[in-house]
Amino acid sequence: MIDASLYDRCVRCGLCLTSCPTYAETMTETSGPRGRIALMKAVAEGELSELAPGYGAQMSECLGCRACEAACPSGVPYGELIEAARASLHEAAAAEQPVPARPGGRELTLLLRAVERPAWLHSGARLLRFGQRSGMLGLASRLGMLRALGLDRAVRMAPPIDARFDIPDDSVVRARVSRGRAFLHLGCIAQCSSTGIHRAATKMLLLAGLDVLRPSDQRCCGALAAHAGERERAQILARANIAAFERSGADVVAIDAAGCGAQCKGYVHLLADDAQWSDRAKAFSERVRDITEILAGCELPIPTRRFEARVAYQEPCHLAHAQRITNAPKKLLQAIPGLELVALEEATLCCGGAGAYAIGESEMSARLRERKADAIRRSGASVVATANIGCMLQLRDAIAPLPIRHVVELLADAYDSEV
Ligand code: SF4
Ligand code: SF4
Structure with missing residues (x-):
């Protein structure tokens, strides 16, 4: 539950407006943070129906980028507000019969279910790679088949899938002189499409003197679920990652995707109302570091190659x-x-x-x-x-x-x- 007094922290000064991408594009009050906070407050106070189409559209159009939060002198925790608003909207929509369609509908639901289940994700990625390399996806797109299946946008934005996936395997790579142990979080889709980034992160962590652990019980961070308002699913994934970290005995969670890092640092808020997990979530979030944060804080050797x-x-x-x-x-x-x-x-x-x-x-x-x-x-x-x-x-x-x-x-x- 969100504390209703948080809405009142917004003094409507407007200092956040110029940092908001959707406001910059539309110059419309309701497409900016101040307008969205006013809408959320109106819903919380019962003055506006949560299922009013304009409200859902604004909760969806917000990118959740949190630029407004960083710009706000009054400390409005916009990220928490928008996530709570979306979770509440998702619940309200699910209680409706028939369930109102959410933007992205079937594609978003498929993606959300796949990232929760590594076996589904890896099978789907293999299929996608076959389609990408054989040209069949391009053909299906030209024939309108992807559109008919409601999958065209998801397929178009899909990353090129790597030949070999980077699946967590309980391996430990030891640094020459070890100063600690890093739990490398490998993400979900990134396991199939960003293996070069994980290799680079591993190399740099080793150079920084950290052993690299890749526990196989780690899961998707839950950011996609949280952003879609599926708070309970995000909490399930958070608990799994916290337990995996505790079992690993690592000193730090190293993350090379900013979105995943922000989500993992936010487990402390996501599980704040869970008496059994709140302390564990806090301890976990305190150990999460972006890879750049870790490396900039270390004494790295001097680079040996030039890059003009x-x-x-x-x-x-x-x-x-x-x-x-x-x-x-x-x-x-x-x-x-x-x-x-x-x-x-x-x-x-x-x-x-x-x-x-x-x-x-x-x-x-x-x-x-x-x-x-x-x-x-x-x-x-x-x-x-x-x-x-x-x-x-x-x-x-x-x-x-x-x-x-x-x-x-x-x-x-x-x-x-x-x-
Ligand atoms: S900067 Fe903060 S207080 Fe000012 S309008 Fe934006 S959210 Fe409200
Ligand atoms: S999170 Fe980003 S898009 Fe949403 S209101 Fe804030 S600045 Fe605008």
Whole structure:
């Protein structure tokens, strides 16, 4: 339950408005944080029906990027408010007969169920890879079959699937001189599509003197479920990850996807009302670190390879706003010899990726993607760096042929040693 007094922390000053991507695109009060908080408050006070179409549309259009939270001088915990509002809306909608369709409908539901079940996820990814490589998906799309099945947006935004998956396997890779143990969280879809990032993260953790553990009982972080209002499912996944971490004996949870890191750091709020788990969730959240946070806090060896490139750093919302980490990734990039960091306009404005946002809100997602791609082109960068897999997927086609790489990949390439 959300504390109703939190809505009153908003003094309607409007200082958050310019940081809000949907307000920047629409210049409409209800499409900004102040308007959305007013709507949530009206629902909480019974002045507005939760099932009013305009309310659901605004709860869906919000990216959950939390830029407003970072900009707010009154400390309005917007992330908590929007997640509680969506959970309540999901429950209210589920109680309706027939259940009102949510944006993204079938595609989003399929994705949510798949990420909860590793076996489903891996089978689906293999099928997707076959379709991607054989050209059958392209053909099915041209024939309108994907649209008829209601799967066209999910398939279009799917990442290229890797030949070999990076499935957690209980292995432990030991550092030459060990200073601690890191639990590497491998995500869900990232196990099938971002294996190079995990390899780079492993290499860098070892160079930082941390043994790397990959416990097989880890699960999806639950961010997609939480953003879709499926709070109970997110809580189930959170409990599984907390238990896996406790069993592992690791000192720190290392995460190379900003969205997953923000979610795991938020378990303390997600399970705050659960008497059996609240203390364990707090202890877990305190141990979660973004990979850039860990590496920037270590004495790393001096990089051995040069990388001559002009690099624009796109700040992931869930790193910059939700975790308030902005300096660590830039510090790591600047340590790479030859790399020149160039300024990027609106670097902290959401790219429109925001988890599964593009499935339910494809039009706004595309507008924000193009806005970001234009800024990147104006920056004169030859390479784009970011620290979140979601941003990479969202931008890769829009900025092609410019490459987009994770900070940890660029950093790992700057060292000769191989894992
Ligand atoms: S900055 Fe904070 S207090 Fe001001 S309008 Fe935005 S949410 Fe409300
Ligand atoms: S979370 Fe992002 S999109 Fe939603 S109101 Fe805040 S700034 Fe706007």
